[in-house]
Amino acid sequence: MWPDERVVHLVNENFLPARVHVKEDAELFKRYSERYKAPWTPTILLLDSNGVEHYRIEGFLPADDLLAQLMLGRARLAFDQQQWVDAERRFREIVEKLPNTEAAPEAQYWAGVARYKATGDPASLKATGQAFKQRYQDTTWAKKASVWR
Amino acid sequence: MPIKFRHDVDQVLDDAKTQQRPVLLDFSAAPM
Numbered sequence: 001m002w003p004d005e006r007v008v009h010l011v012n013e014n015f016l017p018a019r020v021h022v023k024e025d026a027e028l029f030k031r032y033s034e035r036y037k038a039p040w041t042p043t044i045l046l047l048d049s050n051g052v053e054h055y056r057i058e059g060f061l062p063a064d065d066l067l068a069q070l071m072l073g074r075a076r077l078a079f080d081q082q083q084w085v086d087a088e089r090r091f092r093e094i095v096e097k098l099p100n101t102e103a104a105p106e107a108q109y110w111a112g113v114a115r116y117k118a119t120g121d122p123a124s125l126k127a128t129g130q131a132f133k134q135r136y137q138d139t140t141w142a143k144k145a146s147v148w149r
Numbered sequence: 150m151p152i153k154f155r156h157d158v159d160q161v162l163d164d165a166k167t168q169q170r171p172v173l174l175d176f177s178a179a180p181m
Contacts, residue, residue, distance in 0.1 A: 015173035020174070028158055033176060043175075045174040
């Protein structure tokens with residue numbers, strides 16, 4: 001939800017925010033929805049500074065989940081740009097601050113990957129696999145991390 | 150303080166390139 005202060009702060013701190021409205025900006029909406037293959041609303045795209053999409057949020061979400069998804073998208077941007085330390089910090093922040101959102105187990109998974117990419121140490125993957133024994137056991141991300149135990 | 154969404158998307162993308170900042174692009178049908 002856009003009025004949520006945490007969402008406002010995150011967006012203003014991290015992004016240049018732009019909006020195309022399906023009716024008010026009909027021509028722009030048509031052009032950009034075709035360019036980014038985003039015919040449905042609400043859809044939020046997180047783009048890098050060259051306009052390349054890195055993350056997509058489709059459909060309405062309550063404030064906590066939207067905030068977590070935006071944080072996840074920002075972390076993915078850092079990850080895609082091989083900023084491993086920054087990406088790990090951002091992923092872990094989601095697990096710490098919004099542990100009950102659906103983004104949290106995904107963030108826990110990618111935090112382990114980011115640390116591995118930064119260090120080359122497979123122990124970080126093993127530790128992540130072990131962490132899924134304690135938390136988020138019933139998620140797809142636990143299954144994906146199970147090969148690391 | 151609300152999010153200051155801009156509607157000049159072409160210019161936002163140009164600014165992103167200049168400022169090396171990511172962009173949040175919101176496709177919306179919400180009442181304005």
